[in-house]
Amino acid sequence: MDKELIKEHIKEKSKQTFTNKKYDTFFDGKVLQICFYSVGCRFSKNGNCIMCDYGKSRRKNLSPNDIKEIMEKVLNNLNEQPNILLLNSLGSILDEFEMPRENMVALLNEIANTDIDVIVFETHYSSINNDILQLIKQKLLKKCIEIELGFESSNPKYRKNYLNKIIDNDNFVEKVNLIKSYGFAVETNVIFGMPFLSTENQIQDTLQSILWCFQNNIDRVNLFPMNIKPYTLLYKLYEMGKYLPVKHIDFIKVLKLIPKEYVDKIYLCWYGNRQLYYGSKPTILPICEQDEYDKIMNFYQDFNLHKDTEYREKLLKDIIIN
Numbered sequence: 265m266d267k268e269l270i271k272e273h274i275k276e277k278s279k280q281t282f283t284n285k286k287y288d289t290f291f292d293g294k295v296l297q298i299c300f301y302s303v304g305c306r307f308s309k310n311g312n313c314i315m316c317d318y319g320k321s322r323r324k325n326l327s328p329n330d331i332k333e334i335m336e337k338v339l340n341n342l343n344e345q346p347n348i349l350l351l352n353s354l355g356s357i358l359d360e361f362e363m364p365r366e367n368m369v370a371l372l373n374e375i376a377n378t379d380i381d382v383i384v385f386e387t388h389y390s391s392i393n394n395d396i397l398q399l400i401k402q403k404l405l406k407k408c409i410e411i412e413l414g415f416e417s418s419n420p421k422y423r424k425n426y427l428n429k430i431i432d433n434d435n436f437v438e439k440v441n442l443i444k445s446y447g448f449a450v451e452t453n454v455i456f457g458m459p460f461l462s463t464e465n466q467i468q469d470t471l472q473s474i475l476w477c478f479q480n481n482i483d484r485v486n487l488f489p490m491n492i493k494p495y496t497l498l499y500k501l502y503e504m505g506k507y508l509p510v511k512h513i514d515f516i517k518v519l520k521l522i523p524k525e526y527v528d529k530i531y532l533c534w535y536g537n538r539q540l541y542y543g544s545k546p547t548i549l550p551i552c553e554q555d556e557y558d559k560i561m562n563f564y565q566d567f568n569l570h571k572d573t574e575y576r577e578k579l580l581k582d583i584i585i586n
Contacts, residue, residue: 270311270428272500280495283320287334290538294569296346296380298338300326300371302362305355307388313414313429314497315455315490318354319540325362328370335374349378350412352386358411359391368396372403384451386412389431392439397446411443412486415452417469418476426459428497437480449483453533456518457490457510459501466510470518478526486531489515492548493540502548512536512552512560513585519567520580527580528573535564556585 283301290297304321307313326334351371353362363371375383383404392411400409415431416423423429440450454477456470470487477485489510492502501507515535522530536557539547552560563583567576 269314269497269500272497274309274311280320282323284322285320286322286326286330287338288319289338291342291344291346292537292565292568293344294346295348295350295384296338296342297350297352298334300331300334300351300353300357300363300367302326302353302355304362305353306359306361307429308355311428311497314427314459314501315493316355317493317496317540318352321354325364326367328366331367331370332374335371339378346380348382348384349375349380350384350386351375352412356387356391357385358387358396368399369403372400375407376403380407382408382410384410384412386414389413389415389436389439392443394442397443397448400448401446408449409446410449410451410483412451412453413439415473415477416455417458418473419469422458422461422469426461440481444481450481451484451486451531452477452482453486453488455488455490456515459498459507463511463514467514467518467521471521474522474526474530478529484529484531485526486533487515487518488533489535489550491534491539491550494542494545494547499545499548509548509551512550512556515550516560516563516580516583516585524573524577527576528571530567532564532568535561537561537564553586559583560585 285301287301288299299318301319301322302325303323308316351357355362357363415436416427416429418433420431420433423431443450454470454473456466458466458469461469474485492499492507492509498507536549539549563579567579570576
């Protein structure tokens with residue numbers, strides 16, 4: 265990745281003002297996500313991950329009491345019981361830079377008192393160590409734990425040169441196996457829409473990455489069609505005409521090409537059902553014909569809510585878009 269472009273990315277991020285907001289939630293009928301706001305992702309501050317942005321950062325991290333109040337407020341106002349609780353921050357929920365130890369202890373204590381059985385922590389693989397895994401195991405002994413790791417692509421050159429995201433695949437696998445040794449499941453995030461590749465190569469990169477994940481002891485893949493978020497370098501490239509929004513028709517092509525034995529292990533994220541709001545700068549979502557949007561959104565939601573392989577195979581066979 266060109267150093268001048270990275271400097272531009274850091275410059276764009278620095279234009280953001282701070283927020284006093286403490287959290288966000290998102291519920292899709294199955295997964296309840298709580299995002300705890302923080303001082304921001306340590307990697308984003310260095311210009312890494314040119315596509316990534318979860319929202320404005322705070323001047324200082326939350327307190328343990330903030331965590332307790334957020335959990336009580338969110339869980340006491342649910343109209344429907346979620347199957348899964350997904351916890352994240354503006355980068356990594358298990359990174360003490362964003363979630364200090366005392367905050368994590370407060371969070372785990374609150375989770376232990378919920379009736380939700382499946383708990384997912386989204387984090388960078390470098391934040392995984394025995395200490396944090398032991399703490400989760402100790403506090404949430406009766407819960408089913410899953411760790412969600414950003415990965416994006418199995419191609420190290422693409423990650424480094426096109427996303428400015430540095431991951432050592434061998435070290436990544438070691439962290440996956442460490443997580444599994446605690447009896448926890450592992451999810452990885454894979455994107456569709458790698459910058460600077462043709463559409464066909466984007467499709468192939470996503471498929472190869474999915475296969476790599478399942479061949480390396482990973483339990484589930486979360487698929488993200490690329491969203492172009494304001495105050496990111498990707499947004500700057502979009503404004504310069506050097507990056508185009510991905511199309512739903514191509515993302516669905518990826519889904520149709522996934523081997524049958526893995527179809528029930530896929531979850532779809534940020535497919536056009538949510539966005540960040542920045543006033544005059546909108547999130548650029550995947551695109552489709554206007555009259556097909558509702559059909560596509562219903563398809564994605566149906567896909568996520570039903571894990572049965574045969575059901576999903578039928579959905580994929582029946583969905584036809586132009």
